[in-house]
Amino acid sequence: MKRLIYIFSALFVAVNATAQVGINTTDPQQTLDVGGSSATVRVDGLNSTNNPTNLGTGLTTRVYVDANGDLVLDDDGKVGLQLLVDSENYLEDAETPDSRINQVGTAFGYETAGNPTDFAASTFTLTKNAIVEINYSVSWSIYKTRTPAADNRIQDGEARIIQTGVYFRRVTDPTDPYAGPAITYELDDPTGTPINGGPWCINMNSSGTTCLETGGLLALNGQFYTNSDQDDGAYRNFKNTGSDYVRLGPGTYVALFVGRVYVGNVASVGAIKAYLGSDNDELQIVAHYYE
Template structure:
């Protein structure tokens, strides 16, 4: 009988020790230089770091390899660490806004009510759905060309034109917003006065000018539409103006956090 009790204790004691160790591991996690880990993995050393060979310059094409440089680490949908940047929309060197999609041109017609020669056109839009509260990062660069008419005649009068680009966001819980995000403007001006010297060649340079902007927006769950616009003001004299948006290489970058 005594021998049986001793054998029972010998079986029970390792079981209790194993159970305590298992419970401690499940609750506390793994500690490095600590006996009381506060997370599943806890490095307690004040100089402790983590090295992942799969992210170094030898094994990862997204690591630039410079000895004195650092690179941001992201987490993908599987929870894997990665150096690769993933965006909702990224032109990445390509042309973001197709001129064919917007016909490439905006003819400026004076608005009688305001008498300021002001016009607005929607250039492009992006619609997407999010399932949680998130932050949307937006970066854009849109090309602009300014002419006197749709024959691409260079402006020779001495009046300035203001060209602005911006975007708006429609939310699922509010009416379409009129707030303008990341507005950017350029002023076109040609000193050559056609009234006093009509035979003179225009002294304005031809080519693309750009408006660029960046903004961050808080989004709630639901479907959102991002709309890009261009506006032109030809002044109170309503001077003839013809603007082509997105005729050159344009860029767009949208990322959800």
């Protein structure tokens, strides 16, 4: 069999009689055969400088073959994995009225609590339908009065459940969370299905009897708390963790938190207070784009 071999510097390019081309090999086995156990291939048109679909560390990029046989990233953006939010301290470290949730006995709803440390950096934009993955660890503290202080530790020994969750809000102005038209909370996914069987009450009146706002709640989780010691009982540095998935359509969003405190006997120490975000709060949001 005749074989033509071309040598360029230290690079060996071989073309055999069947028009198979070999690079670093004199015996190509396919139409293009790159030899060498550590051989790599670079396509400059697919790198992050030349191709906006390649987002570097923010995206797990995969190379696809389109209908024309061309190599493309993320099937022209139709499929892929994108890290949208990765925060090690998502909520402001504060024990203020904005981060406070009231004890509601066995009432039905939740309360919004906690503000993002950097609202603009907390927003994210989906360019098309995606399955959104949420993972969080949110801190909380708890007291028997509205004044956050160590000497206000609960001591009644009643078992409480501190529950937390996440909801998504449409953002009209990423630089100003309070600007624009009426706030819109996501209630349904792109197919019209209520998120997590909702709608859920995300904001109640002070007595816990009337729902003021609803949203689609995700990653609901809770932790038991009880304490009967005024001096040594823990009152802060607690964490709730949660994970969930939801389908969302194109748009700009921000993830926000809710919480509630359940207790069977509300008469024990009265209306105690809990605060979300009093310590570091981790949040990770990942988009899984699909056709």
